[in-house]
Amino acid sequence: MSKTISTVEVDTAAKVLKLLGDKTRLTMMAMLSEDECCVCEFVELFQMSQPSISQHLRKLKDIGLVEEKRKGQWIFYRMNKNHETFTLVDSLLQHIPSQKARLIELEKRGLRVSCCD
């Protein structure tokens, strides 16, 4: 008996891949697979305007790949591990380099706020 992997419809997969076919969003997802992050951390890391970051996160949220949770002033994003494409996304992320170092770098510079909850 060969092992069967649960599949998602081509339409669904294409929509997810289209979103992840952007360097910024793909890196975001790779970071979120390590730990939850707040908007200001992405702004700091990507050297990109805050509205631009918010708009990328909005797209990821709209198709359900990420979820948000407010903690005081900050809004944290995390991967939605219950999304129907989670195993697809997860296996895909295993093929790009870990982004853990970027989070550690942020922490060293005192720019991580995740410690403040």
Next chain:
Amino acid sequence: MSKTISTVEVDTAAKVLKLLGDKTRLTMMAMLSEDECCVCEFVELFQMSQPSISQHLRKLKDIGLVEEKRKGQWIFYRMNKNHETFTLVDSLLQHIPSQKARLIELEKRGLRVSCCD
């Protein structure tokens, strides 16, 4: 020791995912992972104009995901299994339904030309 998967740069992965973030091209790649196909087969299956099909194939060819080979009047496309993102693409395709049935359907209708080489 944990198993290490060879990774590709985020830029490279994003470019590939962007291309596969299109239903037509994603389905094409899924079909090509089963067997090589010629342009007219895609035209028949996708109910789409021939130039449109050719342009999708051109994009896949331009980044090296597929290769072409002329056989008489026909031009066949096949997956490039040596592409640096092959394992990424291959594992990704395992998460969408097999397209083998579509090829068999074509064959039943006498529309496969792969038998004529």
Next chain:
DNA sequence: TGCGTATATAAGTATATAATTATATAATAG
């Protein structure tokens, strides 16, 4: 209450994308 910080949303713009139509190229059949 009013101010500063964090984030979201809206509007505008430049660029990218996918389709169509028309045309060009290449091979085969007669």
Next chain:
DNA sequence: CTATTATATAATTATATACTTATATACGCA
């Protein structure tokens, strides 16, 4: 050679996308 078939390319157009700037909202704090 000419006609036909298969495919590619070019030009055009409509739509989608990603960014910018400006503004709105929400929270925390004095």
